[in-house]
Amino acid sequence: MLPAAAFLILFLAYPLGLGVWLSFTDAKIGRPGVFIGIENYEWLWDDTVFWLSVFNTLLYTIVASIVKFAVGLYLALLLNENLPFKAMLRAIVLIPFIVPTVLSAIAFWWIYDAQFSIISWSLRHLGLITGNIDFLGDIWHARWAVIFANIWRGVPFVAITLLAGLQTVSPRSMKPPPSMRYALADFPPYHLPAADADYRRRYDVLGFVHLHRLPADLGADTRRPGECHATNGDAVVSARYSGGQLGEGAAISTAMIPFLLAAILLSWFGLQRRKWQQGEAND
DSSP states (O other), X not given: OHHHHHHHIIIIIHHHHHHHHHHTBOOBTTBOOOBOTTHHHHHHHXXXXXXXXXXXXXXXHXXXXXXXXXXXXXXXXXXXXXXXXXXXXXXXXXXHHHSOHHHHHHHHHHHTOTTTOHHHHHHHHTTSOSSOOOTTTSHHHHHHHHHHHHHHHHHHHHHHHHHHHHTTSOGGGGSOOHHHHTTXXXXXXXXXXXXXXXXXXXXXXXXXXXXXXOOSOXXXXXXXXXXXXXXXXXXXXXXXXXXXXXXHHHHHHHTTHHHHHHHHHHHHHHHHHHHHHTTOOOO
């Protein structure tokens, strides 16, 4: 226990505590700064760029997490069946995840390029549009473009993780309950499993892990945080750390802690509710 505790304190607790302390100071690069109370947070409260980054972060995280879970779960159920070339299919599914992030960013930067986009080129030749789509210049186009890029990269990880969990689920629990069998009679044989409590706990924990990974960058483009698709991490790096304002940057970072605590409580209450429904004792 001692080595693990030392590791957690050194690499998790200490950086978090230092970040919280810095958020209450006017620290800059080259000098430690002095305590100024909640002045940084008062500045954030009135900063429209900060609230824009919060909105983009929540939109990015929630939409990407839901879609990754839905598509990843379907792929996991599909790959859990006895399919020909199953090992090869599993390896192919992992390709987006194992491609280096830099290469993925460059590829999507080209795919979304206002002049040379392969998507715009294809749609023009099909006669569906008359001009190129400005994916990264329009506010909502940019938001959905970077969300799709994250989904493409994250689905394999979710699929393989859920597939690993499915290996421990009894085949009998994969069958739908009698009340659903007639409704699913015409549906393909990849039903959502009526999994046991352990599997559902894994599902909840994995959901929280993906939900709390608020993105520090969007990969497809790098613009000023005041622009349409900046997230909380972009605001920290671009708006404050690059300008040497460590205190303000730390305040931006720690301002997301309430959202993480809300996600933790939501996950915990969900697990406790399922335990109560199954007659288990609370931990």
